[in-house]
Amino acid sequence: MDIPARVDPIPVRLARRADVRELEGTLLRAAPPAGAVPRPELPADPSRDLKLGQLLLDSGKLSAADAERVLRLQKAENLRFGDAAVRLGLVSEQDILLALARQFDYPYLAPGASGFSDELVAAYQPFTPQVEQLRALRSQLMLRWFGTGQRCLALVGTGSSGTMSNLAANLAVVFSQLGERTLLIDANLRRPLLQGLFNLPARAGLSDVLIGRADATAAVRIGPLLGLTVLGAGTQPPNPAELLARPSFFSLLRQSAEQFDVVLVNTAPGNLAEILPVCAATEGALLMVDQHLSSAAEVRGTATALHNAGLTLVGGVLNQR
DSSP states (O other), rough: OOOOOOOEEEEEEEEOOOTTOOOSSHHHHSOOOOOOOOOOOOOOOOHHHHHHOOOOOOOOTSSSHHHEEEHHHHHHHOHHHHHHHHHTTTSSSHHHHHHHHTTTTTTOOOOTTGGGOOOOHHHOTSSHHHHHHHHHHHHHHHHHHGGGGGOOEEEEEOOOTHHHHHHHHHHHHHHHHHTTEEEEOOOOOOOOHHHHHHHOOOOOHHHHTTTTTOOOSSSSOOHHHHHHEEEEOSSSSSOOOHTSSSSSHHHHHHHHHOOOOOOEEEEOOOOOHHHHHHHHHHHHSEEEEETTTTTTHHHHHHHHEEEEETTTEEEEEEEOO
């Protein structure tokens, strides 16, 4: 299908929204086994190895006696500290990846940590090919939109698939991993899903802010992911389109643009009455198309509506299932 866009569509494979016990999602099938996750190749550096060893000691993965064994093997066979520790069976590849993430200030979580959904693959499996595609998308957006001085972007989906919220959440994670102060706003007031993905407590959110019952402090800082903050949808309102068209939404985005480097706004898929006021406030949109679920008519209709409203369609993303 043809997607009018300034950039070529980037295929991004993400698992469908499902119970975390299901392991048949596209991404989970494609991901390598835990023991086979590729680790970035880094040149040998004794000072870095020492720091890595200290991190493993501090986290309780190694004892002092274990560290001595690792150092002896490292010296005898000219290995990196992590490789020697893995060879001795004292730590796993996963332990090394987590230690490296801490060493290089790269937010990366151990499986099951923090209580977030397994669908946040950018946080739990950042070295998979699927997340690499998200980083490629991030790079294009940095060059073509955020790099031009823009701070806000609407994420627009077609159809009713929950994978659009999944994609929005993972894109926000990779922006925060770049060191960008990132705010993710859930403007899907009809069927909010971000609260479940990030395991947020039930509290005031966007709808409450727009009617003056709460302020911007309703947003939740996602501690383990450093620069990421999420503003949930809040109380489900009877009039989401009217709420999003209020001047208070414009004011919220202006205020957010002063405090954050990147503001991503997740919208209700296929609902133009709610999409258009959000895009008018952000001034730009990224169109997300779900393979096999988004029809060509839906995609053309959404792109045409954005064009007719004088809004910038920054690009298109094809979510392959």
